Amino acid sequence: MDLLADFFRQIAEDHPRWNFIWMYEPVQQGKVLSGIWMTIELSIACLALSMVIGVVGAFAQGSRNLILRSLVQGYIQFFRNTPPYVQLLFFYFALGQFTPTYSPDGWLEVPIISNVGWAIISLSFFAGAFNIEIFRAGIEAVPESTREASESLGFSRKQTYRYVVLPLALRVSLPALNNNLVNLVKTTTQAFGIAVPELLYQSVTIWNDYPSALYPTMLLVFVVYVILVGVLVMSMSHWERSMRIPGYGV
Amino acid sequence: MSGSSDKEPIVSIRDVHKYFGDLQVLKGVSFEVMKGEVVCIIGPSGSGKSTLIRCINALNDIQSGSIEVCGIDLTDPKLDRLALRKRVGMVFQQYNLFPHKTAMENIMMAPILVLKEKEDEVRQRARALMKRVRLEGKEDAYPGELSGGQQQRVAIARSLAMSPDVMLFDEVTAALDPETVKEVLVTIKELAQDGMTCILVTHEMGFAREVADHIYFTDNGIIVEHGPPATFFTDAKDPRTKEFLSQIL
Numbered sequence: 302m303d304l305l306a307d308f309f310r311q312i313a314e315d316h317p318r319w320n321f322i323w324m325y326e327p328v329q330q331g332k333v334l335s336g337i338w339m340t341i342e343l344s345i346a347c348l349a350l351s352m353v354i355g356v357v358g359a360f361a362q363g364s365r366n367l368i369l370r371s372l373v374q375g376y377i378q379f380f381r382n383t384p385p386y387v388q389l390l391f392f393y394f395a396l397g398q399f400t401p402t403y404s405p406d407g408w409l410e411v412p413i414i415s416n417v418g419w420a421i422i423s424l425s426f427f428a429g430a431f432n433i434e435i436f437r438a439g440i441e442a443v444p445e446s447t448r449e450a451s452e453s454l455g456f457s458r459k460q461t462y463r464y465v466v467l468p469l470a471l472r473v474s475l476p477a478l479n480n481n482l483v484n485l486v487k488t489t490t491q492a493f494g495i496a497v498p499e500l501l502y503q504s505v506t507i508w509n510d511y512p513s514a515l516y517p518t519m520l521l522v523f524v525v526y527v528i529l530v531g532v533l534v535m536s537m538s539h540w541e542r543s544m545r546i547p548g549y550g551v
Numbered sequence: 552m553s554g555s556s557d558k559e560p561i562v563s564i565r566d567v568h569k570y571f572g573d574l575q576v577l578k579g580v581s582f583e584v585m586k587g588e589v590v591c592i593i594g595p596s597g598s599g600k601s602t603l604i605r606c607i608n609a610l611n612d613i614q615s616g617s618i619e620v621c622g623i624d625l626t627d628p629k630l631d632r633l634a635l636r637k638r639v640g641m642v643f644q645q646y647n648l649f650p651h652k653t654a655m656e657n658i659m660m661a662p663i664l665v666l667k668e669k670e671d672e673v674r675q676r677a678r679a680l681m682k683r684v685r686l687e688g689k690e691d692a693y694p695g696e697l698s699g700g701q702q703q704r705v706a707i708a709r710s711l712a713m714s715p716d717v718m719l720f721d722e723v724t725a726a727l728d729p730e731t732v733k734e735v736l737v738t739i740k741e742l743a744q745d746g747m748t749c750i751l752v753t754h755e756m757g758f759a760r761e762v763a764d765h766i767y768f769t770d771n772g773i774i775v776e777h778g779p780p781a782t783f784f785t786d787a788k789d790p791r792t793k794e795f796l797s798q799i800l
Contacts, residue, residue: 450647450706453608454661454713455636464660468651548695549650 313513320513323521329507329514336503337525343420343489343499344529348482350425355432355478359470360462362437373433380430385423386491392423393495420492428485435477439470472544479537483530500525561586561717561748562607567616569602576602578772579616584717584750584765589743591759592752594769595795600752603769604719607750608639621716637666640710644722646702648694654681654705655690658712666713673712680708684738700731704738711742718742720751756799760784768792 306325313320323329361373380388393416402410414422443466451461490501504522508515560583569577576599584590592600605611606618609625609632618625621638648657658677662668681690684704694702703723710718720739724732736758743749743762753759759766760780767777768789776792777783787793 444647446643446645446647447649449610450641450643451649451661452632453610453636453639453641454709455633455665456661457633460664464664465649469649472651546651546695547693548697549693 317513318516320511321517322511322514323507323518329511332503332507333500333521336498336500339417339497339499339503340489340525340529343417343424343492343497344486344533346421347424347428347485347489350421351428351432351482351485354425354429355436356467358429358433359436359440362433363440363462376426377430377433380427381434385427385488386494388427389420389423389491389494393419416492416495416497420489420495420497424485424488424492427488428481431481432478435474435481436470438477439472439474440466442473443469472541472546475537475541475544479534479541482537483533486530486533487526559586560584561588561621562750563617563619564603564607565617567603567606567613567618569599569606569611569613576772577606577613580769580772580774581616582767582774582777584748586716586748587746588764589749589762590751590765590767591763592750592767592769593754593756593759593795594767594775598769599772600769601721604641604721604750604752607717607719608641609635610641633665637713638716639719640713640715640717641719642703642706642710642721642723644725646694646699646706646726648702648706648709650694653691653693654686654697654708657694657705658709661709662712677708677712680711681705683711683741684708685734698731699727700734703727703731703735707735707738707742717748717750720749720753722752722754724753724755754799756784756796768795770795 309321309324313322313325323333358373358376361369364370397412397414397419400412400414402412404410447465447469448461451465456464489499492499493502493505496502500522504518508518562584564583565581567577567580568575580599580603582590592603594600602611606613606625607620609630613626616626620635623630623635623638625635648654649660652660655674655677658680659670659673662673662676663670678690681687684707686701686704686708689697689701689705692701694705697705707718707723723739724735727735732755736755739749739751740758740762751759751763763780765777766780766783768775768783768787768791770791776787776789778786784796787796
């Protein structure tokens with residue numbers, strides 16, 4: 302094998318508590334890599350979906366329709382005031398019972414929405430509730446007079462929202478959005494609870510099989526999250542910078 | 552500029568009443584503006600001037616009376632606001648430019664998005680408008696990089712890009728320092744001389760005297776007195792008008 306693998310194999314022999322098993326054993330290495338990849342997929346899917354929920358929800362919240370507004374308000378209250386872990390279990394075990402199944406081979410019954418699917422839905426709805434409030438705050442920061450100007454130029458409500466209010470609101474919202482999205486990436490670990498094979502899930506299987514790998518694997522989980530969140534924060538501040546308007550406050 | 556009595560009224564306001572909750576802001580206002588006329592509305596703060604001008608493009612609704620602009624009945628419950636706003640341009644006290652768009656983009660947005668015109672044609676027209684308001688070279692500047700007077704002139708150009716029939720100016724110089732007031736007023740004056748129908752709420756008496764065909768004085772929700780500038784400033788009959796004029800002239 303190569304030099305690096307031999308090095309970590311030697312460490313494991315010399316220090317029994319520091320078995321970096323995924324540095325020299327291909328099966329464990331595969332678990333770690335697929336775990337990291339699943340965490341990334343989960344994060345990206347939830348970031349995207351929760352942002353869509355935020356934008357659409359904030360638009361609906363400004364609607365003249367009272368029923369629509371109450372629905373959005375109810376949604377926010379429910380998802381903001383209950384633990385995301387409980388939501389996850391609820392979606393998977395309760396709602397999962399009612400989703401249709403299909404049979405690939407005539408014997409198995411496979412639900413249309415997998416545990417990964419439910420994790421994405423549940424976490425996106427959770428983060429989306431916060432995103433709505435974040436965008437709403439941004440929207441309220443856009444002066445009424447700016448909206449009136451676009452209205453008096455003949456813009457429809459949708460056009461005003463899309464071309465004037467949203468671009469300005471987004472700039473105001475970015476710091477708070479940043480925080481929420483960082484939290485979202487970290488909350489993806491809770492998908493562990495419904496056996497989504499993300500990084501924490503894979504790590505736990507590794508240290509259950511190899512207790513000697515407990516410390517190194519925990520360390521790995523921390524390091525991977527520091528890097529993932531670091532990349533997210535960096536791209537968010539890059540985004541913030543690229544949207545800066547000359548001569549404008551935010 | 553005057554002598555337009557043979558023309559059709561482009562704006563006619565009849566017995567308009569407007570409430571904000573329990574507060575009555577307009578208490579039966581009526582007047583007409585002919586095509587190509589320049590009308591100034593003056594009066595103390597809180598007299599309903601701004602409310603009145605905002606009613607003309609349906610930014611405020613009214614509780615009774617009628618407003619007709621370019622043949623469009625504003626009290627119609629099925630009022631097509633888009634059709635109205637294609638005909639009526641409005642300029643605000645605080646400019647209200649879109650801060651995330653350059654001067655050119657501010658001017659071009661509405662013709663492209665609302666009138667669905669071709670971008671190339673709109674760009675040409677926008678350049679011509681920038682020239683007309685004397686802002687050549689500032690095409691790519693963001694509002695935050697422009698002075699108040701420059702921003703206000705972009706706002707005027709932005710309204711003109713929609714080729715409106717009537718322009719409304721709501722205290723457009725009130726937020727400017729005395730020097731920049733002039734550059735904005737010159738722009739409006741040129742506009743008026745080109746035959747644009749203009750309705751202005753203003754505190755610029757010198758400007759009103761020079762440019763207006765007709766002056767209306769509002770106080771406490773009604774029109775107290777009106778007339779052409781020649782008689783309005785010298786022969787005011789109403790005591791309230793006299794008092795107001797004596798304090799500002």
